[in-house]
Amino acid sequence: MALPSVSSYALPSAADLPAARAPWQLELHRAALLVHDMQEYFLRPFPANASPIAPVKAHIAQLVHFCRKHGVPVFYTAQQGDQLLHDRGLQAALWGPGMRAQPEHEAIAAEIAPHAEDTVLIKHRYSAFQRSPLEELLKARGRNQLLICGVYAHIGCQLTAAEAFQRDIEPFMVADALADFSYAHHIQALQWAAVTCAPAILTDQILTTERLAVCN
Template identity: 50%
Template sequence: MAIPKLNAYALPTAAEIPESKVQWAFEPGRAALLIHDMQDYFIDFWGDSCPMIQQVIDNIAALRDYCKKNGIPVYYTAQPNNQSDEDRALLNDMWGPGLNKHPERQQVVAALAPDEQDTVLTKWRYSAFIRSPLEQSLKETGHNQLIICGVYAHIGCMTTATDAFMRDIKPFMVADALADFSREEHMMALKYTAGRSGRVVMTRDLLPEAAPQNKEQLRALILPLLDESDIPEDDENLIDYGLDSVRMMALAASWRKIHGDIDFVMLAKNPSVDAWWALLSREPQA
């Protein structure tokens, strides 16, 4: 049975991802990025110009750019386009000849093409660790965290995450940088990983966020979070305009990446644009 034609769906939002059983802290110095099977052949099943796939590619590109700038190694998996029956084995029974019938579609999508500094692993089975040097390479270089993105979430990505866990490598499944046969299967992969083998995160959870550069940017960030149609003055209490504690905690978590002393209590003590700008306009901490 070949892969069926696939339809777009709404990618998971931060509010929808399952709560992970583990809350491992992301450590860039110990992490590596795995871009899983983002080959033209596998992406073609969504057809041309699929907005969902474009968003996934954009999110993966943002992760890759961050990793490249911060010395985080980038790995790819890519199936070969000339697999023998012995190499392909049971995959023939499950999926047919695959790339063997479309050798011209073997390349990674152009927007994510690897460069000479990246490592491209030949992919033989669902798990990226099978018949590859991935585990040895990670452990020899002191990396015990693996950021996983790509396709398909409930097949190779989930299996690789589980395999990583069994090799004492902490997997981070990036919910909005994955794609799958369906939203149901995508969510199933996230739920399984969150409860059995890893941590499920959003792209933005792994990327440093810049603080607003001026009071106007801060105001523009806050206004969509309010329930009231009236616009508060800069010295007014934002809670009176519908800002709830959940949104305030999310802001605190984001801004803590720039100013380590910011927490929910600090924001709640004086919840106004003026007060928050005074906190954010300080020199960033080292």
């Protein structure tokens, strides 16, 4: 029931991105960034200084810096350790007791740690919207697009994208700022999202959004 060990794999490139069914395009004034579950407990299965997690951290660091600079709200999800069984629910049947209430499990990776102006949401289920004020906070900020990065692509990130879509929030999967159990799981998540709810986008495409908008 524990998280599996992850072997190193290369992140998707532009050539690997699936065609998207969704027609929407990123508009910074409508967007928010969600850094999903980048806690030490969830990062332990990855080789620390190798792909995918090393470049994913680097890309997320670029994204949060860019979003803060351009007034794009930044949200984080973070589970709490030592969850009670009745609160953890069916997740306990699949994944066991989960993380402990200690810094080496609960802490968000230092390289991408939240700032005071960011919002940290307590995570309860796969989707970041479950038992969370995320939708209300997005509406209060006039945001109806959501850039999703973090772990794990085919679990919480995919389910968050699907629920955003069902709440009429336009989601994007940031393909090279996500990580998963394997390259196959990673691509599977992007493909599923692309045909149902969320286009895949690359970090560099986001970082050049403002410049392209000015040029156009």
